[in-house]
Amino acid sequence: MSTDPASLYSRKNPFPARHTVNRLLSGSASQKETRHHEISLAGSGLVYEVGDSLGVFASNDPLLVQELLTTLGASGEETVTSHDGVLKSLREVLWKDYIITTPSKEFLAAIVAKAGTEAEEIALLTGDATKKKELESYLWGREVIDFLLSYPRMRWTPEEFVKTLRKLQPRLYSIASSQKAVGEAVHLTIATVRYETFGRRRNGVASTFFADRTPPEIAVPVFVHTAKHFRLPEDPTTPVIMVGPGTGVAPFRAYLQERKALGGHGKNWLFFGEQRRDSDFLYQSELLGMQEEGTLNRLDLAFSRDQTEKVYVQHRMKEASSELFAWLEEGAHFFVCGDGERMAKDVDAELHAIVQREKGCSVEEAAEYVDALKKSKRYKKDVY
Numbered sequence: 413m414s415t416d417p418a419s420l421y422s423r424k425n426p427f428p429a430r431h432t433v434n435r436l437l438s439g440s441a442s443q444k445e446t447r448h449h450e451i452s453l454a455g456s457g458l459v460y461e462v463g464d465s466l467g468v469f470a471s472n473d474p475l476l477v478q479e480l481l482t483t484l485g486a487s488g489e490e491t492v493t494s495h496d497g498v499l500k501s502l503r504e505v506l507w508k509d510y511i512i513t514t515p516s517k518e519f520l521a522a523i524v525a526k527a528g529t530e531a532e533e534i535a536l537l538t539g540d541a542t543k544k545k546e547l548e549s550y551l552w553g554r555e556v557i558d559f560l561l562s563y564p565r566m567r568w569t570p571e572e573f574v575k576t577l578r579k580l581q582p583r584l585y586s587i588a589s590s591q592k593a594v595g596e597a598v599h600l601t602i603a604t605v606r607y608e609t610f611g612r613r614r615n616g617v618a619s620t621f622f623a624d625r626t627p628p629e630i631a632v633p634v635f636v637h638t639a640k641h642f643r644l645p646e647d648p649t650t651p652v653i654m655v656g657p658g659t660g661v662a663p664f665r666a667y668l669q670e671r672k673a674l675g676g677h678g679k680n681w682l683f684f685g686e687q688r689r690d691s692d693f694l695y696q697s698e699l700l701g702m703q704e705e706g707t708l709n710r711l712d713l714a715f716s717r718d719q720t721e722k723v724y725v726q727h728r729m730k731e732a733s734s735e736l737f738a739w740l741e742e743g744a745h746f747f748v749c750g751d752g753e754r755m756a757k758d759v760d761a762e763l764h765a766i767v768q769r770e771k772g773c774s775v776e777e778a779a780e781y782v783d784a785l786k787k788s789k790r791y792k793k794d795v796y
């Protein structure tokens with residue numbers, strides 16, 4: 413916890429914060445919905461450093477809670493024991509305490525036990541450890557409500573239903589601000605998760621909590637999650653290279669605010685990518701402004717869908733190969749944030765290729781060079 417000793421607040425005792433700003437960053441023509449959010453920490457004593465994340469205990473969508481209650485034939489006033497041992501109404505625990513979207517193993521086992529041969533497919537997939545992939549693909553896009561609607565005659569007592577659910581976990585968001593610039597506030601950059609599967613609209617819990625359900629009068633329980641592995645270099649004159657496509661730009665906005673507040677001595681280079689320049693250039697005017705004033709020495713952009721062939725941040729790295737390597741040789745720290753499934757791996761592969769090309773060395777020597785960067789804490793990732 414990166415907390416002022418005077419602060420009472422932590423993950424165990426989150427601060428009831430106010431959500432003060434909720435602004436759409438992506439344009440109306442975008443295929444995405446990425447938002448800038450601001451949270452007030454006034455009165456909390458909470459402090460953070462750039463690179464840290466904000467933890468958020470979001471609650472579920474009350475409309476989905478109501479639909480579950482109706483499908484279960486419950487009023488919501490029934491009392492159940494929650495995971496914290498406290499007696500609460502069924503409505504409250506489904507709203508705040510449990511995962512009511514992704515089905516748990518226990519929930520699927522209860523379906524199989526109650527439905528018998530009617531749930532043969534689920535029984536086959538859940539009962540055979542070698543069918544893990546098939547089970548994953550069967551469950552993709554299916555939520556608890558889908559199963560309840562598929563077996564309308566199935567009877568559940570409130571306690572029995574709740575026992576099959578898992579505890580709702582907090583979500584983390586990279587902090588997109590420096591306290592040196594914004595004081596007792598936290599800025600976040602959140603891609604709102606909305607999609608449709610099996611004819612139903614689905615909502616990511618926390619991203620739509622922020623987008624749709626937190627007017628300023630509602631308390632948002634938050635805590636600071638320290639990320640010691642993702643700190644700026646201590647010496648403000650050290651150059652930094654930041655690769656942050658999509659919402660991965662968030663911590664780098666914070667770094668730039670911080671480096672500017674520290675006097676702007678070190679060189680800063682940002683690689684940013686998104687789908688289209690017209691609708692998805694997140695923080696466009698801020699970033700161009702920072703470039704103009706000299707805080708951002710270099711900004712390389714990769715708008716993947718502005719041409720027939722995809723162009724990604726790693727392609728821009730390749731184009732800037734010799735200069736990027738020169739920065740590394742000068743002692744630059746190399747940061748990556750955003751998608752961990754594909755982007756971070758491809759960026760890592762390109763970093764190896766750049767070292768190999770520019771040094772004129774073997775694959776093994778390039779790997780040693782990159783390993784040395786990691787060991788000396790000059791190659792840092794925060795990916796999700």
Ligand SMILES: Cc1cc2nc3c(=O)[nH]c(=O)nc-3n(C[C@H](O)[C@H](O)[C@H](O)COP(=O)(O)OP(=O)(O)OC[C@H]3O[C@@H](n4cnc5c(N)ncnc54)[C@H](O)[C@@H]3O)c2cc1C
Nearest residue numbers: 553583584585586601602603607616617618619659662796
């Ligand atoms: C250290 C860290 C920092 C992070 N920083 C940021 C950040 O700055 N900005 C940001 O936006 N996120 C960030 N994230 C991700 C964030 O924590 C959440 O995971 C994200 O917002 C989704 O949460 P949710 O509750 O809205 O969605 P959930 O309720 O968790 O739903 C997401 C799930 O929905 C399913 N799903 C999603 N799309 C589809 C689809 N098309 N079809 C079928 N199923 C689908 C998948 O199973 C997915 O896992 C970060 C994560 C970590 C760990």
Ligand SMILES: NC(=O)c1ccc[n+]([C@@H]2O[C@H](COP(=O)([O-])OP(=O)(O)OC[C@H]3O[C@@H](n4cnc5c(N)ncnc54)[C@H](OP(=O)(O)O)[C@@H]3O)[C@@H](O)[C@H]2O)c1
Nearest residue numbers: 603657658659660685686687716724725751754755758796
């Ligand atoms: N757990 C969750 O539910 C959840 C929710 C939100 C985000 N995320 C994760 O967070 C990631 C970030 O989402 P985001 O909205 O910030 O942006 P994103 O999906 O990462 O997209 C940003 C840019 O990166 C491009 N891109 C796609 N594949 C790439 C690759 N292999 N290498 C480099 N760039 C690549 C995209 O191009 P194209 O799209 O044109 O290919 C787009 O231009 C998601 O990919 C996802 O993994 C997870």
